[in-house]
Amino acid sequence: DQQVKQNSPSLSVQEGRISILNCDYTNSMFDYFLWYKKYPAEGPTFLISISSIKDKNEDGRFTVFLNKSAKHLSLHIVPSQPGDSAVYFCAASVEDRDDKIIFGKGTRLHILP
């Protein structure tokens, strides 16, 4: 059973516009969420995270929003740049559990010129 769901396998956005990547989760025990970015033939790199005690975290062009009641989080990239073209993985974990994090299947973002 998939606990972290990224329902859009791919997304295309015009350069300069906002990219919004969505993620839903089913386990209400999740209390920490992360986004990773992955280029082809490279390992994923950490992008941004958010604790469940917050509803927003911002880092430069990247903002993550968390809606706990809807069990939904989103990553906003503003403005989108060509280098943002990559696969984005949403991930979640539970405090006081083992040190695993649960990954979604990823969304491939294409930034169009």
Added chain:
Amino acid sequence: DVKVTQSSRYLVKRTGEKVFLECVQDMDHENMFWYRQDPGLGLRLIYFSYDVKMKEKGDIPEGYSVSREKKERFSLILESASTNQTSMYLCASSLPKQGRSDTQYFGPGTRLTVL
């Protein structure tokens, strides 16, 4: 900066061969992980280790084993490679959960092809 290295970027093996994938991290992290990434399936956890000599099964351990004899090194072993093990293999490391920092640091990956 955390550095996680993997022994090979690309590897081609034949069905039935024993395959070793090596991973080394230089940040004294307790935790190490092996994932495989396949199109449409995302990152799936194969095995992980919290400490030397310790190992835990992930979501898809079948056909794999691991070894952690030293803290910095975590090896993934395919006892008898099969074509369905053709995949991108990713190693990661992290500190134990403290201060709610669950960030895992990944190596560059090994693209394994089994013929």
